[in-house]
Amino acid sequence: MKKVRPPTDEVQRLVHELAVQELELERQNEEIRSARHELEAERDRVADLYQLAPVAHLTLDPMGTVVEATVLAVALLGVDYGRLNRRRLHERVVPADWVTLSRHLADVFAGAARRTCDLGILTGRDSARLVRVSSVAVPDARGQSTRCRTALMDITERKQAEEGLKDSRAQFESIITSALDGIVTVGGDGRVVLMNPAAERMFGCKAATVIGHAFDRFIHESSRKWYRAVILADADGVAGPAPGRLGAVVVRRADGTEIPVEASISEVLGSWGRLFTVILRDVSARQRAEQALGERLRLEQLVTQLAMTFGHLSTVELDQEVLRGLRAVIDFLGVDRGCLIEFPRAGKGARCWAIEDWMDVEDFPWMAARLQRGDFVTVSRLEELPDEAAVDRQSYLTCRVKPQVALPLEAGGRIVGGLVFSTIGDDRATSDDLKRQLHLVGEVFANLLSRKVAEVELQKLREDLGHVNRVSTIGELTTSLAHELNQPLTAILSCAQAGQRLIDVDAMDRGEFREILREIVEDGRRAAAVIDRLRALLKKGDPQLTVLDLNETVAEVVRLIRSDALVRDISIRLELDPTLSPARGDRVQLQQVLLNLALNGMDAMQELRTGERTLVFRTAMDCPGGIRVSVRDSGVGISGRDVEPMFQPFYTTKAGGMGIGLTIARSIIEAHDGELEAENNPDGGATFSFTLPVSEEGP
C-alpha cells in the first residue's frame, strides 16, 4: 500500500469510512460464508438426496457419457461406479437399443421437454432388464444444454405385469368380441358400460350410441321387472332376485322388433362400484325352429288323421267328412275359408265343397282354368288379375275373399281338383313353407278325390251287379210274382165277366154294378202295387238315401215272397220291434238284401219236411247304437267252412245261383255303415243279420 499524507479530517473521515466499510465487508463476508455453508449444506443434502433418491439418476452429456450417477443408478446398472464414470451409457445398453438411446439423447438435447424411452439394460448379473429412461436437458450458465438429467426406472416386472395384463385383456376382449352371446355390462346406475358386437347385432345398434345410456330401453315391458329388480334393487330399496340365470326375456331391438332371449346376469363389485354383466342369447332362431318343428308335427298329425278318416269314408259320410277335414285344415293354416273343388273326368260341372258355401267354381273361371292346367295360383291384389279374369274379379269383390291361394290336386297324372284357401296374408301366400304345407294337405285331398272317382266307378259297377242280382233274384220270384199278379187279375176279369153276363140277361141292378166296378178298381190297384214293387226292385239308379222304418221295409219284402213261401210250404213269422228307431238308407237296396237273405233261407229249408219250414224276420234295437235286422231259417245251416267264402263273389252252393247275392248284400250293408253277419242257430238253421245305425234325423 503506497503512503500518502492523509489530511487529518479527511483521514479521520476516511479511516472511519474504511472501518465502516471493513465492518461492512466483514459482515458481508460473514454472510457469504454462512451462505456458502448453507449452500454447501444444501448441496450435500441435495447430493445425498440425489444419491440416495429412490430413483436412479444419471447425468449425461450429449454423447451419453455418464457424468454423474446416483447410488441407485449404479446399483441398477449393476456395475462399479468406476466402470460407469466417464463412460458412455451405451456400454450398458443392449445393442438393439443403441439407436433408441442415441435418438433419445438427440431429442432431449434438441429441446427442453422431458423425453422417455425404454431400454434394455445389461446388468452383468442376470438377464437384461427393461428400464424406462426419462431425461431432461439442463442448461448451463451460458444457457447451453451440455448436460441432461436422466432418471432410470426398472420396469421389467411392471412391463411383464403389463404384458400379462395386456395379454389377458386381449384374450378377454377377444372372447367378448367373438362371443356369439350378446354381452352388455351395465353400471349400478343402469347405464351401459360395454356392449359386444354380438349385442350390437342383437339390438341392431352400435355400442358407441348406447354406452352411457340407460339399458332398460332395450328390455321389453314384460321383462323389465326382473331387470329393475336385479340391477336397481338398491335404488328401489327392494331386494331383487339373486343374479344368475334369468331365463326367457324379451328384448326390443333399436328398430322396435322384439326378440326372445335367454338372459343371465352377474354382478361384479369393484372399486369403481357395482357392475352387472348381462349375457343374452338370442333364442328366436331356436324358438322358430321349435315352432316350425311343432307346426310340422301338427301338420303331419293333421294329414295322418285326414288320411285315416278319408281312407274309411263311406259315400254317406263323404260330404260331412270333407267339410270337417277342410275345417281342420283352415284352423291349422289360420285362414278364414277353404274350399275343395272336384273336376269331373270329362266335361263341365265341377263340384265344390266349401265351408259356408262361399265359393262356386263357376264364379272363378279364370282361376279354375289355371288350376286345371296345374298352376299354383296366388291372388293377393285384384289389380294383379289379368283382363281375362274379369269374372273372377267381380266374384272376388262380391265374396270379399282376397287374397287367396289355390292349389291344384293331381292324382294319377290328372288334375282331379283344387284346394282354395282365403284369406291369406301376402307374404305368407308366397312362402315356401305354406306351399309345402299345402302340398302335403293337397295330397290327402287329391287321394280322396281320385279314390272317390274310383269309388263312383266301383259303385256303378256294384249297382250294375246289384241290378243283375236283383233281376236274377226277381227271376227266382217269378213264380210267386205271377201268382201275386194273377190273383187281382183273376178277380178283375171275373168281376168284369160277371158284369157282362148280368147285363146280357138284364139281371143287373145298379147297386151290384157299382159293387162290381168298385171291386175291379180295388183289384186293379192291387195289381198295380205288385208291379210297382217289382219295378222299384228292378229299377236301376243312384241309391236314394231316405229315413226308413225298417219294419215297413221288412213287411214289403215279406209281401214279395209271401206267395213263394206259400208254394214252398214255408211259414213266415214276423218279430218286429214296434219301438224301432228309424234308419237311414236306400229302401230298394235294403229290400234287395232282405230278399236275398230270405230266398237263401227258403232255399236252405227245401230238404225239410212240410211244417218244419219257418222263416223268421226280426227287428230289434239290440246292438249298440244301431238296429239289427235278422232273417232266421230252420234249414240245414251253414257248414263251418262256408261262412267266410260265402260272402265272396261267385261262391254258391245252389245249382242255379250266380253266387253274388251275399257279396252284394254285404257291400250294400257296408255302404250303409252296417255289418252283415251269418251264424248257425243252436237249434238248427242259420241266422243272417245286418246292423244299421240309427238315423240322426228322426222319422
Add this chain to the structure above:
Amino acid sequence: MTARTAPLVFIVDDDASVRKSLARLVRAAGFDVETFASARDFLARPRYNGPSCLVLDVRMPGLTGLDLQEALATARQHLPIVFITGHPDVWAQVKAMRGGAIDFLGKPVNDQDLLDAIERAVTKTGRAQHDEARITDIRNRIKAVTPSEAGRGMGPIDPIPRPSSQRQ
C-alpha cells in the same frame, strides 16, 4: 134241405177278392155258390148230395187243393173238381187230373172255360149219382151169381158214358 133249382158250386180260394169275384161270375151264370177261404172250412161243411162241383185253388196255406182232392177221394166223396191255379205247373196238373179232376185252369180264368168246366162237372154229378146206383145194383147182382157163373166170365156191362159238354 130245400130243393134246389140250380146246381151248387163250391169255391175254395184263400184270396178273398178272387173268391168273391169268382162267386159273382158263377152266380151270374145261374149257379148257386158257396165260398170257403180254406180246405178245412170246406171239409167242415156237411156233405151235399145234389148236383154240385168244387172250384178249387191249387195253392193255399195249410191244406192245398190237391190235399183236399185226396181227402175227398179217401172219404169216397165223388165231388167233381175244377182246379184253378195262379201258377200252372205240370206236376200239380198231372196229379190233379189223375185224381179225376174235371179241368185244370190257369188264373186269370176265362169265364167261358170255367163255366163250361162247371157245367161238365155238375152234369157229371147227376150221372155219377145215377152210375153209383147202377154200380150198386151190378155189385148186388155180382154177389147173387154163383161162383160157377162167375167163372164163366162177366156179363155185358153198360159202359159209363163220358160226360158230354153241354152248354146252357
